[in-house]
Amino acid sequence: MVWKFSDGRPVYVQIMEHIQTAVLTGIFPPGSKIPSVRELAADAKVNPNTMQHALQELEQSMLLITQGTLGRFVTQDSAVIDAARNKLLHNLTQECIKKYAALGISPEQAANLLLECGKREA
Amino acid sequence: MVWKFSDGRPVYVQIMEHIQTAVLTGIFPPGSKIPSVRELAADAKVNPNTMQHALQELEQSMLLITQGTLGRFVTQDSAVIDAARNKLLHNLTQECIKKYAALGISPEQAANLLLECGKREA
DNA sequence: GATACTGTATTATCAAACTAATACACTGGA
DNA sequence: TCCAGTGTATTAGTTTGATAATACAGTATC
DSSP: OOOOOOOOSOOOHHHHHHHHHHHHHTSSOOOOOOOOHHHHHHHHHHHHHHHHHHHHHHTTTEEEETTTTTTTEOSSSHHHHHHHHHHHHHHHHHHHHHHHHHHTHHHHHHHHHHHHHHHHHO | OOOOOOOOOOOHHHHHHHHHHHHHHTTTTTOOOEOOHHHHHHHHHHHHEEEEEHHHHTTTTTTTEEETTTTEOOOOOOHHHHHHHHHHHHHHHHHHHHHHHHOOOHHHHHHHHHHHHHHHHH
């Protein structure tokens, strides 16, 4: 797993995003056990407490479940994963629309910008 | 001017965005004098230093110019404003594409999401 | 039972960022 | 000259984040 943090935003928040993305894209499959706090912390070159902080926050979204001392597991309920994914997508889309609107750009125009930029980079 | 701040991000950064948007959308027209630090600070219910911090950071983009003790003015150079606007749009678009890509969404799919969400809200 | 591995909790410390209070320097105009 | 209004500088206080060291409780395995 590639850990890359930019300053400006708390590391633990960026860790949350990394792991959430890993779950939503199947890097951590449903029902699978994820590495231990200490293992992940060592991998990310981060203090175990920081990693723990991120994981505990993430559990509020129900994507991760702690099984006592057995470790942490990704939820087996694919509906939960889909719901989280849809919610994230919806939030992201609304956020984009809002930011574009602040600059006087309509959703239609924004969509065109995405298409053009996507082509150019491709 | 409507000042609305959310926590989690520094107030001065949010002020920067507010004012930059005001310049790029013509609320503060090119060449016009903007309110004084203390005036803006009182309006935003913020410490004058916080406002000053935001304004000084913003000057690095050349959108604002300090005229000694006469006050601050929006640049008269519309090319600078256009360039800043285009840069902001480009950054925003790339940021969106990146975030969607992290969820396995192509720019084309993202564009569709924007269109659908735009319609639904309209 | 002993060991090693889980997650968790507590406390302390350090650094950085943000906000705030105050004082300073300059200019325009009455 | 004096006053009011600019932007600016300095300093301090508060908060937040990250790290660190330790300790605790439970489980699987040998």
